[in-house]
Amino acid sequence: MDEATDRDSLNQFGAQLAEHQNAPAPFSFETWHSAIDALLALGRERRIPVVIDEFPYLVAANAQLPSIIQNAFAPLRAERDSSRTCLLLCGSAMSFMGRLLSGNASLRGRAGLELVVPTLDHQLAAEFWGVDDPATALKVNAIVGGTPAYRREFARDDTPAGPDDFDSWVVRTVLSPASPLFREARYLLADEPELHDIGLYHSVLAAIAAGNANRGGIASYLGRKSGDLAHPLTVLEDCGLIAREPDVFKDNRTSFRIAEPLVTFYHAVTRPIWSDLEHTRDATRLWQRSRQRFVGNVLGPHFEHLCRLWTRHMAPPELLGDYPNRVGSGTVNDASNKTSYELDMVAFGLDDDNRRPLLAIGESKWGDIMGLAHLDRLRRIRVLLTAQGRYGAETAKLVCYSASGFTDDLVIAAANEPGIVLVGAGELYRRQ
Structure with missing residues (x-):
């Protein structure tokens, strides 16, 4: 539906319904009560989906519309019981659509599906x-x-x-x-x-x-x-x-x-x-x-966000040695040097005792070729986390993400130490 006044929206609705039914002239509805009942009538003989797109536009013109639909689809109502019409309400305004079925909203309890299309x-x-x-x-x-x-x-x-x-x-x-x-x-x-x-x-x-x-x-x-x-x-x-x-x-x-x-x-x-x-x-x-x-x-x-997303949902199971139950970013204080470190990626697992072992920490660089200096930084942070008593920190893997590549020294270090993981741009697009 287009953004319009309530009367104009009803006219558009009547014209589209008439076109669907090959009627010789547009239908004229005085209220949305009769318009919604006309939709229910479509499903008396067979199951039929009816899609109302940009539903927030209609409600902006008539705030009572969700309540009208609630009443039309009330249990034990004759029009509803004799109809197999499936009404799909769609809209791109996330805040509005999210409230349609929440709390004491009119349509709460009427919907059979709530689908957020990512x-x-x-x-x-x-x-x-x-x-x-x-x-x-x-x-x-x-x-x-x-x-x-x-x-x-x-x-x-x-x-x-x-x-x-x-x-x-x-x-x-x-x-x-x-x-x-x-x-x-x-x-x-x-x-x-x-x-x-x-x-x-x-x-x-x-x-x-x-x-x-x-x-x-x-x-x-x-x-x-x-x-x-x-x-x-x-x-x-x-x-x-x-x-x-x-x-x-x-x-x-x-x-x-x-x-x-x-x-x-x-x-x-x-x-x-x-x-x-x-x-x-x-x-x-x-x-x-x-x-x-x-x-x-x-x-x-x-790039940092995609590295976290990939680690959480797309990385091969053997990458971190366990399933990453939570992945985010974090800050680690270094009191002795009066500084702090930002970590682009921190991955936690979930063991049988409901504890969250630290699986890995990582750094992401889009335009830099990563080398041993980046690895040494991650090693220092792992030492700090171990000293803080973080569960699993001493065995946490060190992950370097780079879209520009890695130095030969870092590649050799990763080949000789299983706890070092290198992830390039190609890995982010490799399906498992």
Whole structure:
């Protein structure tokens, strides 16, 4: 359904139903009560699915619609009992759809299925986009994620022909004002009915995209108090635009990550040069000037996230020696040297006594060739965790993730020591 007034929506509904039944003229419904009963009538002789897409638009025009559907599908109601109509309510506004069946919502208890359709993971996305080179696939995924529509409807089936075509692909699709992808990140926020102060939410997302992952950093970026951010962060999380990721070693420390890659790219790359992009005939130079921000603020964090995702759900069972029950990031204090270490990957298992042994710790580097210095850093952190009494720390594996490769010394060390694991970009795309 389109966004319209309640009366106009009813008219559209009557016209589409009449077209489905090959009626000579559109049906006219005075209320949604009669309209929903007409849907139930479709299923009197056979089971029939009826899909109402963009359901939040209808409810925005008539807030009583969920209650009307609840009453129409009430048990022991004659129209419902004699009908085999299966009503599918769909919508892309995550916060709204998530509330339809929660708590005391009208439709709670009426639904037989609640299905959240996820985006494609990075492996499926690479197949869908037809990108065979792992590094190129990672870069494409860091921009468009796993949303299928971005290839067909938004990029018009334009995909990078190879590694050398990636920059040109960005210029002609994502950074071109004539491309639907150019403004899509803005529309994603506009589609969410809960986001009333769009400027504030864009600023919060911009702060996160700039590398301010914790609440204090976001507050400082915006010039606000940390307590003022509780509501906008919660709303963005409910909408599925950001993800809250707790520190695995410190329960009171939380970082935030933008869950939609295109939004990250917009705030880190497109937004700072927006007016220039709208007035240039060729965005090549603007893209070259923005590549450092792309690598540091988009590609690096996205690579770290995919490394954790792959370790948790896609890595071969023998990689860590046990099933990783929890994978996240964490901070480890080094009191003797008055410093702290950030770990990109921390994996915990789950033993028969319900304890969580530390299986592995790891570091991710997109643009650096990893060497013995990175390994020594992980060894130091493992010593600190062992001294802190972390269960399983003394045998935890050390994992190096790199999209740029490893030095010969590190490769030799990994070959001679089973507790060292090297993961390249190719491994992230190898199906088990």
